[in-house]
Amino acid sequence: MKTLNELIAAYTYHLQRGEMQIAYKGILEFLGKLRSAFIKKYPHYDVSSVYQGYMDMSYFSLGTKSLKDKGLKIAVVYIHEKGNFEVWLSARNRDIAKSYLSTLSSHVSGDVNLFHDLNNPDAIRECILTSAPNFEDQSLLIDTIVQGVEKFVTTIDGCLISEHQELI
Numbered sequence: 231m232k233t234l235n236e237l238i239a240a241y242t243y244h245l246q247r248g249e250m251q252i253a254y255k256g257i258l259e260f261l262g263k264l265r266s267a268f269i270k271k272y273p274h275y276d277v278s279s280v281y282q283g284y285m286d287m288s289y290f291s292l293g294t295k296s297l298k299d300k301g302l303k304i305a306v307v308y309i310h311e312k313g314n315f316e317v318w319l320s321a322r323n324r325d326i327a328k329s330y331l332s333t334l335s336s337h338v339s340g341d342v343n344l345f346h347d348l349n350n351p352d353a354i355r356e357c358i359l360t361s362a363p364n365f366e367d368q369s370l371l372i373d374t375i376v377q378g379v380e381k382f383v384t385t386i387d388g389c390l391i392s393e394h395q396e397l398i
Contacts, residue, residue, distance in 0.1 A: 257308055258282060260365060264306065265290045267372050268379075285310050291320070292379070300390070301326040305353070306379060314361045315375055317382045318353035330354050334389050342385040357382050 232240075244250050261280045268290075269277050276293035283289070289307040297303055301322040308315055319334070321327035331346065331354050344355045359378035363371055 254285070256365060257310075258288060260368060260371070261288055261290065261306075261308060263368060264372055264375060267376060268292060268306075271376065283310070292383075294383070296387070296390070300330075302330065302354075304379065304383060304386075306359075306375065312361070313363070315359040315363055315378075317357050317359055317375075317379050318350075319355040319382075319386050320353055324351065327351075327354050334386070342381050344382075344385065355386065 258280065265277060265280055268275060272292070274294070276291075276298065278291040278293075280290045281288060287307050287309050289305045292304040292306065294304075303320050303322070305318040305320050306315070307318055319330075321330065334355055342357055344357050346353065346355055350356065357378065359375050360371070365371065
């Protein structure tokens with residue numbers, strides 16, 4: 231394992247080349263455009279500001295009234311290490327997340343490939359929107375992500391409705 235000084239020296243070297251800052255800024259600017267697209271297309275959603283993160287993930291959240299009433303929200307996430315976009319169902323706190331984790335695992339169906347990474351305590355359910363985003367065609371990338379989030383929200387809403395009907 232490298233020492234902290236060695237790691238910082240490597241970090242400094244990469245920053246001095248200038249490419250990392252340009253790439254990071256490009257990702258955050260794209261997230262800003264994507265966020266604006268959601269605000270324009272879904273004015274009834276609560277859309278958070280962009281969380282820049284610590285070069286692990288950057289995201290913004292979306293909330294519908296029905297999800298918010300349950301303590302839930304949708305997060306549109308860029309995972310820096312993987313270089314992909316995902317959408318997550320998240321909760322206001324870990325207790326709410328636990329209560330939905332088992333319920334949703336038994337109700338999820340449809341054409342959306344949902345999963346839960348056990349190493350991700352921030353998500354109840356996850357879906358990869360694109361594993362190889364093309365930032366050169368941002369219009370197409372926005373459309374791809376918006377359509378994926380729409381399918382995800384529809385699937386999650388369906389699961390929550392099924393759960394509610396079973397409780398009645």
